Amino acid sequence: EAGVTQSPTHLIKTRGQQATLRCSPISGHTSVYWYQQALGLGLQFLLWYDEGEERNRGNFPPRFSGRQFPNYSSELNVNALELEDSALYLCASRARSLETQYFGPGTRLLVL
Amino acid sequence: ILNVEQSPQSLHVQEGDSTNFTCSFPSSNFYALHWYRWETAKSPEALFVMTLNGDEKKKGRISATLNTKEGYSYLYIKGSQPEDSATYLCAFSNDYKLSFGAGTTVTVRA
Numbered sequence: 001e002a003g004v005t006q007s008p009t010h011l012i013k014t015r016g017q018q019a020t021l022r023c024s025p026i027s028g029h030t031s032v033y034w035y036q037q038a039l040g041l042g043l044q045f046l047l048w049y050d051e052g053e054e055r056n057r058g059n060f061p062p063r064f065s066g067r068q069f070p071n072y073s074s075e076l077n078v079n080a081l082e083l084e085d086s087a088l089y090l091c092a093s094r095a096r097s098l099e100t101q102y103f104g105p106g107t108r109l110l111v112l
Numbered sequence: 113i114l115n116v117e118q119s120p121q122s123l124h125v126q127e128g129d130s131t132n133f134t135c136s137f138p139s140s141n142f143y144a145l146h147w148y149r150w151e152t153a154k155s156p157e158a159l160f161v162m163t164l165n166g167d168e169k170k171k172g173r174i175s176a177t178l179n180t181k182e183g184y185s186y187l188y189i190k191g192s193q194p195e196d197s198a199t200y201l202c203a204f205s206n207d208y209k210l211s212f213g214a215g216t217t218v219t220v221r222a
Binding site: 031 | 144146148153154155156157158161163201203205207208209210211212213214215
């Protein structure tokens with residue numbers, strides 16, 4: 001069974017640009033989560049999508065947004081990039097009514 | 113913001129020795145406690161999810177216990193091997209989102 005996949009693996013942008021990160025969940029999983037690990041910090045919850053709807057978001061500004069598609073894949077968009085957005089972004093998926101979240105390998109975003 | 117703390121931040125253990133480390137979390141509104149193993153350049157790997165006070169889970173040489181009344185969980189590694197070298201993360205589950213600790217980085221010396 002294929003795990004969670006993310007693309008791209010690395011992304012380099014400049015301040016003010018927009019970044020789009022993509023995530024494909026495990027087949028059959030309906031929930032997708034996004035987490036950020038900035039340098040020197042732990043994993044921080046960003047967004048949760050389930051059945052195409054945003055269910056919860058962490059303490060991040062509105063320029064962090066995303067969506068979930070009918071096939072349950074997801075995009076994370078970061079607008080007006082700032083230097084401190086440089087981080088590893090992890091996606092995780094979860095099956096309905098189960099607790100465990102399964103993580104992808106991440107996208108490393110560098111903002112110059 | 114939920115305060116999940118892990119200690120120690122890092123530890124070194126000789127191959128063959130056993131070790132353990134701690135995760136503390138808010139004891140109110142408990143839902144579930146997760147443990148993950150995260151090796152460099154890989155995805156975090158789910159080890160355990162525990163929901164009941166007194167839960168004990170085991171996977172090979174790794175086991176975990178849970179005390180929800182006092183808000184802590186221990187992870188044990190028995191007979192450490194070099195492949196156990198990783199960062200071990202615990203996460204408190206609340207409303208299906210995870211609040212992570214900073215992790216304990218384990219280095220097993222051959």
